[in-house]
Amino acid sequence: MKTKKTTHKKHLMTGNEAIGEGAVRAGCDLYAGYPITPQNELTAFMAKRMAEKKRIFIQSESEISAISMVFGASLTGKRAMTSSSSPGISLKQEGISYLAGCRLPGVIVNVMRGGPGLGNISPSQADYFQATKGGGHGDYHIIVLAPSSAEEAMSLTILAFDLADTYRCPAMILTDGMLGQMMEPVEISKFKFKDSRSINKKWALTGAKGRKPQSIKSLYLKPGGLESHNLRLQATYEEIKKRETRSESLYCNDAELIVVAYGTVSRIARAAIKQLRSRGKRVGLLRPISLWPFPEKVLKKYAKGTKRFLVSEMSTGQMVEDVRLAIEGQAKVAFHGRPGGGIPTQKEIEDKILRCLR
Amino acid sequence: MKKIFQRPKSMQDVATHYCAGCGHGIIHRLVAEIIDELKVREKVIAIAPVGCAVIAYDYWNFDVTEAAHGRCPAVATAIKRLRPNNVVFTYQGDGDLASIGIAETIHAANRGENITVIFVNNGVYGMTGGQMAPTTLIGQKTATSPLGRNAVCDGNPIKMLEMLAVLDGVKYLERVTVYSPQHVLKAKQAIRKAFRNQIENKGFSMVEIISMCPIYTGRSVEASIEWIKERVLKDYPLGVIKDKG
Numbered sequence: 001m002k003t004k005k006t007t008h009k010k011h012l013m014t015g016n017e018a019i020g021e022g023a024v025r026a027g028c029d030l031y032a033g034y035p036i037t038p039q040n041e042l043t044a045f046m047a048k049r050m051a052e053k054k055r056i057f058i059q060s061e062s063e064i065s066a067i068s069m070v071f072g073a074s075l076t077g078k079r080a081m082t083s084s085s086s087p088g089i090s091l092k093q094e095g096i097s098y099l100a101g102c103r104l105p106g107v108i109v110n111v112m113r114g115g116p117g118l119g120n121i122s123p124s125q126a127d128y129f130q131a132t133k134g135g136g137h138g139d140y141h142i143i144v145l146a147p148s149s150a151e152e153a154m155s156l157t158i159l160a161f162d163l164a165d166t167y168r169c170p171a172m173i174l175t176d177g178m179l180g181q182m183m184e185p186v187e188i189s190k191f192k193f194k195d196s197r198s199i200n201k202k203w204a205l206t207g208a209k210g211r212k213p214q215s216i217k218s219l220y221l222k223p224g225g226l227e228s229h230n231l232r233l234q235a236t237y238e239e240i241k242k243r244e245t246r247s248e249s250l251y252c253n254d255a256e257l258i259v260v261a262y263g264t265v266s267r268i269a270r271a272a273i274k275q276l277r278s279r280g281k282r283v284g285l286l287r288p289i290s291l292w293p294f295p296e297k298v299l300k301k302y303a304k305g306t307k308r309f310l311v312s313e314m315s316t317g318q319m320v321e322d323v324r325l326a327i328e329g330q331a332k333v334a335f336h337g338r339p340g341g342g343i344p345t346q347k348e349i350e351d352k353i354l355r356c357l358r
Numbered sequence: 359m360k361k362i363f364q365r366p367k368s369m370q371d372v373a374t375h376y377c378a379g380c381g382h383g384i385i386h387r388l389v390a391e392i393i394d395e396l397k398v399r400e401k402v403i404a405i406a407p408v409g410c411a412v413i414a415y416d417y418w419n420f421d422v423t424e425a426a427h428g429r430c431p432a433v434a435t436a437i438k439r440l441r442p443n444n445v446v447f448t449y450q451g452d453g454d455l456a457s458i459g460i461a462e463t464i465h466a467a468n469r470g471e472n473i474t475v476i477f478v479n480n481g482v483y484g485m486t487g488g489q490m491a492p493t494t495l496i497g498q499k500t501a502t503s504p505l506g507r508n509a510v511c512d513g514n515p516i517k518m519l520e521m522l523a524v525l526d527g528v529k530y531l532e533r534v535t536v537y538s539p540q541h542v543l544k545a546k547q548a549i550r551k552a553f554r555n556q557i558e559n560k561g562f563s564m565v566e567i568i569s570m571c572p573i574y575t576g577r578s579v580e581a582s583i584e585w586i587k588e589r590v591l592k593d594y595p596l597g598v599i600k601d602k603g
Binding site (some may be wrong): 056058060061062064065066069070072073075076078080094095098102205206207208210213214215216217218219 | 400403412413415418419420422423424425426432433434435437439440445462464465
């Protein structure tokens with residue numbers, strides 16, 4: 001008797017590789033990158049995979065050039081991605097602002113490391129402000145998705161391409177050196193892939209054949225022109241907020257205290273919470289998956305029944321500001337963070353929760 | 359009656375915003391005439407710079423985008439790699455190409471990208487009010503070199519074509535000017551060649567055009583032409599700098 005070949009094969013891969021494979025399967029036509037630790041596995045992976053797929057890989061002369069290449073690719077209607085780590089993402093902010101201003105899609109990956117300045121190459125979450133509040137010049141937002149495993153890194157990368165195209169808005173995968181370099185099993189077969197060619201991009205520049213010439217620009221010199229352009233961008237952001245806010249809740253309904261954490265820290269917090277639950281402590285976890293748009297509604301809802309929140313981050317406190325804004329004083333918000341490449345331990349989070357519950 | 363002269367199909371019927379005596383209008387038209395002549399208007403994707411020519415899309419009758427300051431060659435690289443059948447060119451000023459975007463220029467040239475670069479060198483930053491450019495001559499007074507450019511603190515005028523000529527990836531480099539009808543005709547030949555090279559997949563081609571900016575060189579139109587003849591062309595000699603054939 002023939003045994004049926006399993007369709008649930010798991011692949012052991014790093015978070016960085018999972019992002020790369022997600023991009024390839026999402027139909028990424030061009031990848032441009034520049035070396036920086038701890039995201040180098042992703043650039044090397046793309047160099048190999050894009051060549052196999054006969055797509056475009058370019059090691060650019062700088063981060064600025066890489067994001068400009070994403071700009072060039074996107075404006076022709078193709079799918080494009082660049083990746084870097086914190087200092088490199090600072091350089092990309094120019095291009096990200098132009099993508100936002102021109103309403104161009106494009107996917108940017110930030111595998112965060114310690115800062116400010118050159119900092120170190122340890123995992124960090126210190127670029128939350130930069131990612132979620134715009135980052136470059138001007139009044140804009142980008143979609144920011146934060147995976148907490150290699151498998152989710154792959155699925156969110158695919159989602160990032162789809163959302164960027166749907167809303168004509170750049171999307172970022174915000175992760176850190178820990179998730180980027182840690183190996184985990186990924187079940188690729190369970191993901192669905194949208195055919196990027198099915199999305200109509202009438203706005204793309206392809207040459208004025210059989211139509212009037214088109215331009216893609218972010219300069220609006222006529223009085224009032226830039227103001228209406230900005231209002232149009234804001235209308236898109238409102239749509240994104242309505243439809244694309246994502247989060248995961250664990251044991252939140254009866255919780256006396258809810259820990260809010262994303263990415264690597266959410267993994268540590270989850271272990272702490274499970275441990276405390278086994279000791280009868282009513283604690284829950286809220287894990288924002290989209291950092292922008294931020295899951296403020298769900299936080300507001302829980303704040304009606306829960307009196308205490310604890311935010312934990314690998315920084316001195318950035319997302320905690322959004323949690324406080326969402327909760328609007330309805331509950332107490334405590335913070336536990338480790339900056340500069342420090343990683344909160346499970347014990348630290350457990351102790352902090354117990355102190356808050358006292 | 360037979361029409362013997364008309365606006366190129368690649369130009370729109372609009373009023374100019376360029377100052378009197380500026381060379382951009384002539385150069386825009388030369389590019390448009392060549393694109394008509396080569397019958398590639400429907401294939402063109404142009405990249406406008408930051409600077410006086412940023413609104414080139416208001417004049418040209420083909421697809422145009424606008425890059426961040428200096429990034430045109432990186433943007434053009436991606437477009438051409440993904441759409442090799444399109445005709446892709448950048449139109450850049452001296453500040454854009456030779457200062458803030460010098461890395462993008464050198465690396466696109468070094469990779470031998472099959473694109474055309476139209477480089478307009480008028481020796482000043484025009485749009486921002488006449489500051490010193492990387493191509494400003496020694497002794498030339500500008501808003502940011504009020505006593506004249508001084509090599510000790512400002513460096514010397516940069517010669518992009520001579521610099522790029524040593525790179526193996528570069529196919530064709532020529533310097534022309536547009537201050538007289540004869541020179542305009544020669545400039546047109548160079549632009550034609552730079553586009554033809556791309557269509558024939560020959561690689562990176564760049565034409566530097568020495569142009570007039572009477573307003574910010576503080577001269578009348580006539581005097582700004584004299585300035586080019588007497589001074590600029592001594593530092594920036596005309597001719598083919600490189601042609602790999």
